[in-house]
Amino acid sequence: AAPTDHESEAATISQGAVEKNHAGFSGTGFVNFDNVVGSYVEYTVNAAQAGTQTLTFRYANGTTIDRPVSLSVNGTAAGTLSFPGTGAWTTWKTVTKDVALAAGANKIRTTATTANGGPNADKLTASGVTDAEAPTP
Ligand code: GCU
Structure with a gap:
């Protein structure tokens, strides 16, 4: 895992499980959103300064x-993200979105909007962010 990776398995998870049965993830696993x-999954990233940054999921x-x-x-709706099929549960891809971050800690939450739940979530990285969320060993 890179020094700025925010691993899903270290984020705040509501209705999801940390799993490791599909290879290719970074860190110690990924989050399988419950199919509801x-x-x-809510990540906390610390931005050096306020401004637009690119989130990469x-x-x-x-x-x-x-x-x-x-x-x-930070509790304010910031649009939707599409996570189309990647071909296999072991094939990992990225989706990006530009958002406005505040200086300091930002809570970035991705919430499933269909009964299928979210995708399997490996990690979030963000431009302008120098901290990391690593799993507890
Ligand atoms: C399968 C797969 C899981 C995935 C789930 C789903 O069970 O093994 O990793 O999360 O499908 O459809 O959400």
């Missing part, structure tokens, strides 16, 4: 159906 509307979706999530930053 409302399951979420690494994920896998072994189905052919999109697993969209709603995005919020």
Whole structure:
């Protein structure tokens, strides 16, 4: 894992499980969102200064159906993200989105919007962010 990786398995998880049964993840695992509307993963990233930054979510979706999530930053809706099929649960791809971050800690939450839940979530990285969320060994 890179020094600025925010691993999903170290984030705040509601209705999801840390798993490691599909190879290719970084860190010690990934989060399998429960297949329900409302399951979420919330990352905390510390931005050096306020401004627009690029969020990069690494994920896998072994189905052919999109697993969209709603995005919020510090509790404010910040659009939706599409996580289309990657071909296999072991094939990991990235989706990016530019968002406005505040200086200091930012809570970035991805919440499933369909009954299929979210994708398998590996990690979040963000430009302008120098800290990391590593799993507890
Ligand atoms: C399978 C797969 C899981 C995935 C799940 C899903 O069970 O092994 O990793 O999360 O499908 O459809 O969400």
